[in-house]
Amino acid sequence: MALRAITLGPGADLAGFRAAARALVAAGVPPEGAAWSVGGAAQLFGEAQRSGGEGGGSPLRLPRAVADLVPMVVPHRDPERYGLLYALVWRVAAGERHLLEVASDPLVHRLGLMRKAVARDLHKMHAFLRFRRCEDAGAERFTAWFEPDHHILEAAAPFFVERFRALRWSILTPEGSAHWDGADLRFGPPGRRTDLPEGDGFEAGWRDYYASTFNPARTNLRAMRAEMPKKYWRNMPETELIPTLVRSAEAGTRAMIERSPSVPAKRNPERAVAAMADQEPRSLDALNAIIARSEPLVPGATQAVLGEGPIGATIAFVGEQPGDQEDRQGRPFVGPAGQLLSRAMQEAGIDRSASYLTNAVKHFKFEERGKRRIHQKPTAGEVSHYRWWLDRELDFVGPRLVVALGATAVLALTGKAVPITRARGPFRFERFHNRFEGFVTVHPSYLLRLPDAAKAEAYAAFVDDLRRAEALGRELAG
Known part of the structure; x- marks a missing residue:
């Protein structure tokens, strides 16, 4: 042959x-x-x-x-x-x-x-690659240099897309380069280490942090070289400190042993609390920017789906989480359940464009089955993770009435599980100290899951709930 x-x-x-x-x-x-x-x-x-x-x-x-x-x-x-x-x-x-x-x-x-x-x-690439900040046509960009042992650039790049999705970055290697512009990942020709910008201010801060956390009593050169081989050192800003830190390790250990025990100094937390408060978002746009940059708690979602509607809306609707279509389009309530909600709102006399619509959880959680992405109910811990965002969102919107669509929305707004059949109708969300009135009803996706024989009656009850919510909102708006 x-x-x-x-x-x-x-x-x-x-x-x-x-x-x-x-x-x-x-x-x-x-x-x-x-x-x-x-x-x-x-x-x-x-x-x-x-x-x-x-x-x-x-x-x-x-x-x-x-x-x-x-x-x-x-x-x-x-x-x-x-x-x-x-x-x-x-x-x-x-x-x-x-x-x-x-x-x-x-x-x-x-x-x-x-x-x-x-x-x-x-x-090693995931752990030892370090980005440096640079200016690219007036916009912020980050660049890194790495010398892999094998042809791993295309296999490694998706990790950095998931980790730094909100940033624009480039990874240069002797064999090729990877570039992310916030939307598309592309690969290009080899780069050179000299293409890397000079060190930035963040590197100086990182060196200070590394030196402050270095424990001389636990210095183990053999383990250090095994976990962080010297070939990577020249691309990592903290490594230039290692020789000095190692030389002073013995003296540092003696000083730690000889130092007399002391009671920790009491610190006044007021300045720290004030600084933390000063870092909070000051507008809905600023809050949305934080949410949009945040990684999903459960990996897989394409993007965060932000709330939609005017500030000062009389009624705000809170659902569970984005679905497949919401995740793809980046808008709340545009899938089958959202279309059903829009129809019911119209029949109840509620103007969707004048209402605020959002979700308790901002990212789509799903399970892949073939080519389909099947919705997965968020856990109580996941709802709790997103609760701060929802609280601040409602503070900025300032609705008179908040309608909770389904059990997950009620959990997010109350902090506890409440049966919908028992809570349906006007409801007081005590956790918000009467900042707005509440109303509880089913989520429209519940109606889609019902047998055909039961759908008409359940839909009519849902529309009736929305009519009651509209009347209550109109009364609260004066």
């Missing part, structure tokens, strides 16, 4: 490997019949061996463990990585479905070591 030559793109060409593996298995080419190489542009089989239909191949049905292993080995720098992975795929496709469970197999052992090396490199 003639040797098949496969040339893949530089770095971690995961898509190229998958396509080539499918085609080779479909063509019945064993591992010893394929020669893998890395070049400037991906090429499936040498031109002399290319034939119609050999560029595709049916999708391979591989065990989950194998499918998870492949993307963790492809970034490895070993030039034999693709050949080793194809040998694994070939054997699994030939019937060895549980091959990865045989730890003594030489191929499995070697691929396992490669996977660990890539995972360790990813961890």
